[in-house]
Amino acid sequence: MIQQQPKPSSIDWLTIILYLVFVLGGLLCIYASVYKEDHPFIFDTSMNYGKQAIWIGISLFIGILILFVDEKFFYAFAYPIFGISIFLLLAVLIFGTTVKGSSSWIEIGGFRMQPAEFAKFGSALALAKFLSGFNVKFSEKKTKIIAGIICFLPMLIILFQNETGSALVFAAFIFVLYREGLSGWVLSIGFIVIILSILALLVPPLYIIIGISVLALLFTLVIRRNRQNLLAVAGVVLAMIAYVSIVEYAFENVLQAHQKSRINVLLGKEVDLKGAGYNVMQSKIAIGSGGLFGKGFLEGTQNKFRFVPEQSTDFIFCTIGEEYGFVGSVIFILLYMILLWRILYLSEKQRYKFNRIYGYSVASILFFHFLINIGMTLGLMPVIGIPLPFISYGGSSLLSFTILLFIFIRLDSNKVNELRGAFD
């Protein structure tokens, strides 16, 4: 299998460097968030940071291994890999171990893994292979249905495992489908409706109107500014404002008090300080107290006293916000954006449709995690437990994101020396 070794020059080093920055930075954050004075050694394997260090080692090893695998392997084995991941998901439903209310874990000899994590690249590979096949046109109904099944079958199974967060991630494939020809209307209307509905209930209408207008102005900067486009934008803005008003009216006048309260709690508007609201409140205190430059490494008082539950996993961004402040957080967000941009940029340069679709899948999945995870710690999203890729503590998650990304790096490294272009 190991026939064509990629030349070092053909590997996208920027992506690799970003990956390393995230993984090692993540280790430091985990170290800070579960640090105990009597276990100062970062490779102390009795502590989560020691374990994470081992997982980083394993992930790097597997990542490098992937770089040496023939790229055709992924194309050829896309469906079997997808099949295995579906099988594992189903197996979990039957034999799974329940951890914190979700039955998404499989335990093999003391090791726990979460098949849902691996189903992500399984679906990504299968979708890429299917859509890049001969005679597959996205405009056909059949194509859309099969593509939909590839994306949403795992989602459905994961929902049955009570892992709403992981299931939600599969919605990210909408972005990929959009890139491959799904009507922009589906994406934008769906997306806008969700965002507007939430916003309408969270924020006073005036702010929404201002926000919409600002975004619309930004939007006119990236599109051609002819009369038709501008009119369309104006129409959309008006429609959105109308929609927000309707949602607000319906919420206030149609729903009953207890229904309103339930939605408010979900939106974090009414704080349930005893349940999930407690995490969010503590998380906001941690981040908010970071100030401009943060409190410094190991100086975060919130994490010293361990107020934010799950801080090393789902709430790892608190550590960044508290110890590195606004500057650190913004740098992190920008680095993350550069990674996403880089993946999309590289994807567009691929000769093979397979590679491109896979690349878009990677970027979309990473983006979705970013959106939900950080949104949650900032109190902008409901509390849905999904990890921040590369940063959060957790072997399954780190390993699966590494595989996800490195397959793309491997696929990408062939673009230069491959000229066949058979599937383009």
Next chain:
Amino acid sequence: MNSTSRQRVLLFIFFSIAIVFILRLAMMQLLDDSYLRSAQENVLQEQTIYPARGLVYDRTGELLVYNDAIYDLMVIPEQVKELDTIGFCKVLGITYGDFIARFEKIKRGVGYASYRPSVFEKQLTIPIYAAFQEKLFDFRGFYVEVRTDRKYKHNNAAHIMGYIGEVTDRDIEKSFGYYRMGDLKGISGVERSYEDVLRGKKGVRYVLVDSKNRTQGRYKEGMYDTAAVAGKNITLSIDQKLQELGEQLMNNKLGSIVAIEPATGEILALVSMPTYDPNLFVGRQRGNNYMKLLRDPAKPLFNRPLAAPYPPGSIFKVLMSLVGQQEGVLSPNTTYGCYGGYHMGGLTVGCHPHGSPLNLRGAVAVSCNAYFCNVYRTVIDNLMYPNSETAYKKWYEHISSFGVGRKLGVDLYGEGTGFLPPSTYYDKVYGRYRWKSSTTISLAIGQGELGITPLQMANATAVVANRGFYITPHVVKAIDDKPNPNPEYNKKHWASVDTPFYSVVIDGMQDVIERGTGRIAAIPGITICGKTGTAQNPHGKDHSVFFAFAPKDNPKIAIAVFVENAGFGATWAAPIASLMIEQYLTGNHTTRKYLLERMLKGNLIHRNDTATAQTIKH
């Protein structure tokens, strides 16, 4: 749109979200400094504010129950760090083993979470509390919560007040999150039946505590705090002075007194002997004292007036007189002779010597057994009904309409039904259609299988006093100055005997006091209508029974007194009732010193367990 502009749209979405996050971060980290302050004060504690439990007053406005501060030591396990365990145990006076065991127990508790407070030690004594306050900063994760416990101002009326105690795991589950480990709730008496009213509503305070465990202030200026709502105050219908006198009179006796205001159904006094000091159920010794009382063979926890079934005795003669008239088989002029008792075939029900023959009024006045056996026979063997069973069912309905043999619905926990045998009971014993009036003749004079609770007897007396109706007896007169809170306690329940039939019976009852068996109960200037009873029972000497109401017109008090194994009704029960009536109507019970002395000094505890049957007082 071509594919590169699609890429641009996706990038636009990605970056928009990034911008939203950055703006949010700027808001939180740069513009809003409240997070910083919260973090500096750094430990957030959720403290429960316990509302003051409602106070309890008697009908005259006298305070009976109030609250006293107690101090519970709470722990937030997650925040316990670098604890000087030895020093900690020393302050609390516990061993290291206790310390570990207690943590284990806390962890097993319902609703345990390491970041939430749990009770570590209940009700610290004041010295320990003081010592603890001094060293609190050494013991991070621990703090003291102030709560209230009950104090009973007078050491009496235990069976009315009831007591409070710790909630069980089941209570916690059933309360949908209201109760937490270590909370107190009403277990019996008014404390139990009015728990929802008395307890108020707990509040929550989020407090920031620094790393030295010192309170720094409110989280977000108390934005998420909820205030505690104090429990509502309750005014009982009990007259404290009357209650106190009742308990004194019954001292060293077993039995019950129930006094009711007939027109309203309000219970004026409810005495259950032996009793105990309600303050035994306060403080750290609550559990121990409870076990002591529970094991006491005299059963001080048993609420006799509500639940003890006694043979009713003479109250049934009064009811028989009424039922007989209603059924049309008896009139005021009906006369029966008495020849030392009631004889029928081989059956004899004995009677004491008195003039003969008698009319109805006379029969009530001298309590003639023979007369009422005759009445009972005519009721059951009434030819208007096809058989004894049907007639008996009718009789049963009548008696039952006076509230006998069923729960009345008093607002206290632990009410019993008493026992009024239904016809099916005799079917079982003798076979259907194989019993008749002579088989069940003892019912005529309130003996036999019957069981009546003192509450039911007082209630039946109230029906007579009201000439036909009763209002369900109750002990709560007002909640937070709102009178008659329960509409159930405003309804008149009419007995099935028409009002005109009462007058002759009441005249008879007046004769009882003025020239009959109850002369000892007479009070100059007050017309009392009453009836003595001497109830045979399988537990030894007869019970001394007396029931009465006064004054005759527009009665203010109806009373039933049972003194167990004390002999004739006139000896003990009647004088006690008389003193009670005097106290209630005139506010004075000392006009007949000899009588009062005799009652107060009377010791009727014949058993060997005198020591335990003594009223337990501290």
